[in-house]
Amino acid sequence: MDDKYAGLKLGNQLCFPLYACSREIVKKYKPYLDELDLTYTQYITMLVLWEQGQINVKELGECLYLDSGTLTPLLKKLEMKGWVTRQRAKEDERVLIVTLTKEGKKLRDKAAEVPAKMSCCVKLTPEESRTLYTLLYKMLGDA
Amino acid sequence: MDDKYAGLKLGNQLCFPLYACSREIVKKYKPYLDELDLTYTQYITMLVLWEQGQINVKELGECLYLDSGTLTPLLKKLEMKGWVTRQRAKEDERVLIVTLTKEGKKLRDKAAEVPAKMSCCVKLTPEESRTLYTLLYKMLGDA
């Protein structure tokens, strides 16, 4: 009878726990990131910059699955805080290059404690975490 | 040398693919939900209402992991579209009861096709989907 609507049950949706989990995790980061004066999105942006030092907006967007509409205001805020600079590429003035500043590099030391603090919140075994990680990247890969 | 910062690598973060996947999936829903004149958040709200017919805001928030700051404007929009009514409980005027209308019920038939359309987008085997589902709920359970 109700089979027609079985697919519409919240409990049968894979998307829902994904969506809810994502928001719950970001919420858990908040107290630690507040200490660094970073939002979650700013944090993952800084992760890329700490690894690469310098990157243009297009590539940054590809790394983070974010577009310029999200990144432009975010990067301007990071620039105002003095952690990055934004300048046009000499070779091609359309390209905007984001570079980590000395101050931005310093922030990395404070941030280094965050992952350990967060890992306490995730109640999965290391193996479960790996499995989850693999499955998520498999989904993302086809995106 | 760089071990100190190993935890900060984007590739070592579980939160990141979770966050990215969540947004990518919501994005894939968009064209189908546009046809129903629903946003993703409105859609999962309707999922609950299609199952329950009636629910108060507090319980709805617990189901969806959303608070009143998100739900209040969202429910007002659903009310304006004529799919739900909002009225205070007689027993306790603080409680707001959201009820599906006849029009809202009709929408369920159109929505019934969405899950099948979406399942094509998820390139996981049924077993992988179940594993992912279980792991996500395990994380959520501790949230």
Add this chain to the structure above:
DNA sequence: TAAAACAAAATTGCACACAATACAATTGCC
């Protein structure tokens, strides 16, 4: 080489999320 096609960012506008705050109704305690 001038115009068209293309590309990268920025801008704009709408829709969430959510913390913080406000507010109104209710409950508990004396």
Add this chain to the structure above:
DNA sequence: GGCAATTGTATTGTGTGCAATTTTGTTTTA
């Protein structure tokens, strides 16, 4: 009954997230 604490929503302000459009610059081609 009176009043403080609690509870359930609503409001406000900030920060995304993204589609659509515009601006600016580059490349292609007629």
